[in-house]
Amino acid sequence: MEKPLTQHIVPGRAPLSLKEYEKVGGYQSVRKILKEMAPADVQNLVKASDLRGRGGAGFNTGLKWSFVPMGPEAAKPKYLVANADEMEPGTFKDRVLLEGNPHQLIEGMIVAAYAIDASVSYIFMRWAYKVAAREIIKALDEAYAAGYLGENILGSGFSLDMHLHTGVGRYMCGEETALLNALEGKRANPRAKPPFPQVSGLFGKPTIVNNVETLCCLPHIINNGAEWFKGLSKTGDAGTKLYGISGRVKTPGCWELPMGTTIRELIEEHGGGMQDGYLFKGLLPGGASTDFLVEEHLDLPMDYTAIQAAGSRMGTGTMIILDDQTCPVGFVHNLQHFFAQESCGFCTPCREGLPWVEKILLAIDKGEGKPEHLLTLDFHTKYLGPGNTFCALAPGAMEPLQSALKYFREDFERHIHEHHCPWSKAKVWQPSI
């Protein structure tokens, strides 16, 4: 089984130095594009590979690039940004790539920057990834010294600067337009679209923001071709995927596997099955802002298409398991506390609605819920849903809530009728601030 993105990552061992990385074929894709391919060729190849954004939205990467104005008339400088803000609760896949093989990311970023003719690039990384920051700074120095970054790369005439920017903590920074505001030294509020960042992004110039895992796929697509990339998958969605599992399984972790590996295989073979004494109750397939899936979905392939057809989203592909001994109301309450806290406060439904949802869930969890509370929660899932808020934060927050109300409604009702949490008292989620 091919694992292109993680083949050179050994947990507990330092990442490959530039010399070692070159020895295993590193930076070959940069040599290839600079010598043999025009930016349009790179765009077309990536479009043909069906690579879809690994940050969660799943948009075709080559197509996203194609909206960037090209040619001598296009505004300059153009920017490429790697979104390494990984703050989606339950998500830890980009950390593996950042800490494990920083040169692969830099190589992927050079490919992407060349494809859109960008001359400045940023890695926007969350503050918490200290090891990754150290490794990336080291790798950037090596790449500059070897002439893969800077002026006139490998004598091609193409120039690219690359900077690491570490954030100061806010979930909103993962939203691409909010990320651009953060990079500009502003509050990370989302921007109105249009104009899209491809046309008017960082400092008002054409900008592409791609996820770390997406960028890490690029060198391999350049080296091996679109058909090879599609052939890595078990289903119609191309490539491999970094899947992860957290929660009460025996061996939680992160694994690169063919796209379309089933949920059951992920949990049972890679996650080692449920821990003794715990039964599976449900899961969020790709982070906190995805809809619950349950037992009936276990044989679905984890890809964009199948998970969407089941009413959820693959999101980041890192799943969080809900076990039978964890209260589903407490679980959702924890999520809504996070979303309420991280709302930027810019638009009213999100700023006011999410704390309301959180308060109701706390009341239900404490046994103070009323039957009409469920209707208020239902109301919120509708009015904080897509189209009613400025960005995707609140609609994302409503995904686990609406699906919990669908699959675990009886558990909500039991809290209300029995006036206490049927799970152990210690499991009542009580944020202390």
Next chain:
Amino acid sequence: MLTTEEKHKIDHEISLVPSPKNACIEALKIVQQSHGWVSDESLKDVADYVGMSPAELDSVATFYNLIFRRPVGRHVILVCDSISCWVMGYESIRDRLYEKLNIKYGQTTEDGRFTILPNCCLGTCDRAPALMIDNDLYRDLTVDQLDEILEKYT
């Protein structure tokens, strides 16, 4: 007053962006690194230096979770309170820290050694529960490990 060294570092950040204002978050980070937090006085100094009003800069400073606008201890403990850590029982870790240090979230020990704060998902969910102290990440935590961990920080 910004020190010469702080000004030098901020000047470097300003040189990388179109307008000095664009470097304001970096400037706040620089000041926080030397003082541990951003006081009203520091905020005003930075605002003057990058050409913003203090109010505008404070709207940025208070937006971000890790710009501290109140004094913190010599070491900041950030306890992950997000979903995977909750499922894996992080509350026992938090409660033990409360008990040992005799403080709660948002408070600093009397000797100024530790401040404890809740924090969003640290991105290490397969090894929950987790926390960070300053730049160090601790994971697969059990309450028995806490004494030994805290001893490293004086």
